[in-house]
Amino acid sequence: MLERLVYRSKGAGSIGNLSLFNLLSQARVRNAQLNITGHLIFDGEFFTQWIEGPSESLDALWSSLLKDQRHTEVMLISRVPAKERRFPLWTMAFSSYSSLNSYNIPGFFPVDKQSVTEEVKRLTDATD
Numbered sequence: 495m496l497e498r499l500v501y502r503s504k505g506a507g508s509i510g511n512l513s514l515f516n517l518l519s520q521a522r523v524r525n526a527q528l529n530i531t532g533h534l535i536f537d538g539e540f541f542t543q544w545i546e547g548p549s550e551s552l553d554a555l556w557s558s559l560l561k562d563q564r565h566t567e568v569m570l571i572s573r574v575p576a577k578e579r580r581f582p583l584w585t586m587a588f589s590s591y592s593s594l595n596s597y598n599i600p601g602f603f604p605v606d607k608q609s610v611t612e613e614v615k616r617l618t619d620a621t622d
């Protein structure tokens with residue numbers, strides 16, 4: 495069954511630009527294997543992530559995320575069945591401030607503070 499999951503977490507104090515992009519590249523490799531797509535937003539302090547894929551894949555990723563020390567205060571916002579994917583083209587799209595855009599990574603969407611707030615709201619308020 496296709497499901498989607500949204501959570502928020504707090505970046506560990508030590509997380510820097512380069513480790514973020516490493517995290518993202520590795521995440522995309524694993525997501526491709528797990529048939530997971532989604533969107534990660536980082537506002538400099540908090541992560542919001544939308545993950546969609548088969549239930550078993552979500553279970554596997556969720557248990558990895560819960561033990562990952564690169565973030566804390568991991569809080570599940572919603573996990574519900576999904577009719578279709580919202581981010582079918584992205585093994586993990588990533589939005590953050592343009593100051594992070596130094597590694598030329600594909601699927602990085604530089605956004606300003608207001609857009610981050612709006613995107614986070616869109617993901618966390620979604621009911622479908």
Ligand SMILES: Cc1cc2nc3c(=O)[nH]c(=O)nc-3n(C[C@H](O)[C@H](O)[C@H](O)COP(=O)(O)O)c2cc1C
Pocket residue numbers: 503517520521522524525534541543555557558559560562564565586
């Ligand atoms: C904010 C954040 C988002 C992450 N997103 C993903 C992801 O989308 N896919 C993924 O495979 N790993 C992601 N990871 C990394 C996982 O937590 C984990 O390290 C990785 O999947 C390897 O799992 P394992 O340690 O259980 O082998 C993310 C980590 C953090 C801190």
